[in-house]
Amino acid sequence: MGIRLLFGRGAAVRREVEHSRDVLYRVAFAWCHDAQRADDLVHEAIEKALRNAAQLRDPKRLRGWLFRILANCLRDQQRARRDEVALDAVEERLVAAGPTPEEAHESAELVVKVRLAVARLPFGQRQVVTLVDLEGCSYSEASEALEIPVGTVMSRLCRARQALRTHLAPLATEQSETKLRSVK
Amino acid sequence: MSEQRRISEEMQNAFVDGELDAAEWARVAEAMGRDETLRRTLCELRMTKELVQGAYASLPSAPRRAVRRARNNARWAIAASVLFALGGWFSHAWWTKAPELDPASAYTLGRFAATMDQNLVLVHVSNGERESLGRALDEVEDLLRAARESGRSIRIEIVANRDGIDLLRAGVSPHEARVTALRARYANLELVACGQTMQRLGERGERINLLPGIEVAPSALDEVVRRLQEGWVYVRA
Numbered sequence: 352m353g354i355r356l357l358f359g360r361g362a363a364v365r366r367e368v369e370h371s372r373d374v375l376y377r378v379a380f381a382w383c384h385d386a387q388r389a390d391d392l393v394h395e396a397i398e399k400a401l402r403n404a405a406q407l408r409d410p411k412r413l414r415g416w417l418f419r420i421l422a423n424c425l426r427d428q429q430r431a432r433r434d435e436v437a438l439d440a441v442e443e444r445l446v447a448a449g450p451t452p453e454e455a456h457e458s459a460e461l462v463v464k465v466r467l468a469v470a471r472l473p474f475g476q477r478q479v480v481t482l483v484d485l486e487g488c489s490y491s492e493a494s495e496a497l498e499i500p501v502g503t504v505m506s507r508l509c510r511a512r513q514a515l516r517t518h519l520a521p522l523a524t525e526q527s528e529t530k531l532r533s534v535k
Numbered sequence: 536m537s538e539q540r541r542i543s544e545e546m547q548n549a550f551v552d553g554e555l556d557a558a559e560w561a562r563v564a565e566a567m568g569r570d571e572t573l574r575r576t577l578c579e580l581r582m583t584k585e586l587v588q589g590a591y592a593s594l595p596s597a598p599r600r601a602v603r604r605a606r607n608n609a610r611w612a613i614a615a616s617v618l619f620a621l622g623g624w625f626s627h628a629w630w631t632k633a634p635e636l637d638p639a640s641a642y643t644l645g646r647f648a649a650t651m652d653q654n655l656v657l658v659h660v661s662n663g664e665r666e667s668l669g670r671a672l673d674e675v676e677d678l679l680r681a682a683r684e685s686g687r688s689i690r691i692e693i694v695a696n697r698d699g700i701d702l703l704r705a706g707v708s709p710h711e712a713r714v715t716a717l718r719a720r721y722a723n724l725e726l727v728a729c730g731q732t733m734q735r736l737g738e739r740g741e742r743i744n745l746l747p748g749i750e751v752a753p754s755a756l757d758e759v760v761r762r763l764q765e766g767w768v769y770v771r772a
Binding site (some may be wrong): 364376430465469483485489490509513516520 | 544547548549552554579580582583584586587588589590591594595
C-alpha cells in the first residue's frame, strides 16, 4: 500500500478510503449499536474523507485518520441530537437486530450479551476498547484517532476491561460449566 | 506476595494487547510462570478481548445500504505468513503477539533470547465435535504440507483438553487413523494431552488409552504458558 500511495496519492487514498467501508461500519456499529445510524455515520465519514484526501500527509496513518473523522462525525451528531440513547432502547435494538442467521443459536445469545456489556461502557471507554479489540489498533494509533494521550487510552482500556470482565466472567464460567457437564 | 502487585493493571492489559517491549514482555511472561493468580487474570483479560472481538465478527446490515460482511483484517496483517495458512481459524483465534526482539535486547534477555519464532505454532483443541476436530486436522495438515513443499522448517503442536482430548484417545477418537497417519508422516507434529482433563475423566471411572506417541502435560494451561514463553504462536481451533 505504501508505494501505491506515494504515486498519485490522492487517487490511491480515495481508493483505500472506499475499501475501508466495512472496517468503519464495524467500528461505528460498536460505538452506537444502531445499524441505521452506523451506516449514516460511515457514509458521512467517507464523504468527508474523500473531500479531504489531500490532507492525509502520511499514508501509513490512513486508518487512524479515518477513525478520527468517524469519531468527529459521531461527536457532531451527538452534539446536535443531545441524546446519549437510553440503554433500554439499545438493549431492545440489540435483541431485535441481534445476531445474523448464520450464527449458531447458543452463541447468538452470547453475542447480544457481550454487545450489551460493551454498550454499557461509558462512551470514551467504548471507543478505546473497540479500536483496540476489534480493529487491532495500537495504543498510539488509538490515541491519535481519538485525540487523547496514550496514558488516557491505557487507563480507559483498564477500566473498560475491568467492567467487561465483571459483566462477562459469569458468562464465561457458565459456558465452561455447560461444556464440562456435556463431557459424557 | 502476588506478582500482580508488581505487574500493574496497565501492564497486564498491554501484555494482552501486544504493546510491551521485549524486556517488559519477558518480565510479565516470567511472572506468569510463577503466579497462578496473574495467569488467571491474564487469561480472563484475553477471554474478554476475544469475546468482544467475536461479538462483532458479523454484523446486522444497515437497513438502507447493504454492507458486506467484514472479517477482522487489521490484526491478521501483524501475523507471520505462517499464520495466513491457517485461514479458517482466524475468526476464532487469539494469540499473543510477542514483540520482536532486537539483537541488543535479545542478548540481555538470556533464556528468552532465541524465542518468538513464528514457525512454531501451538494449536489448542478443546471441542470434541467430529467436524470441528476434522477442520482442525485439515488446517494442520495443510500447514505441514505447505511447509514441507516449500522447504520451510516448522513445528506444530496440538494440545488437547476438555472434550477435545477425545481426538487423542484410542478407540474413541473420531479421526484415529488420520491422527496416527499424520503423526507417522510428520515428525514435526507433536501431540499433547492435558493431564488435568485425564485425571478428571479418570475420577469418573473412564478408562483412558491415548494413541501411541502422545505426550501428557500437567495441564493444557501450563503447556500453553510454557509454549508462549518459548515464543510459539497460539491458535485456538
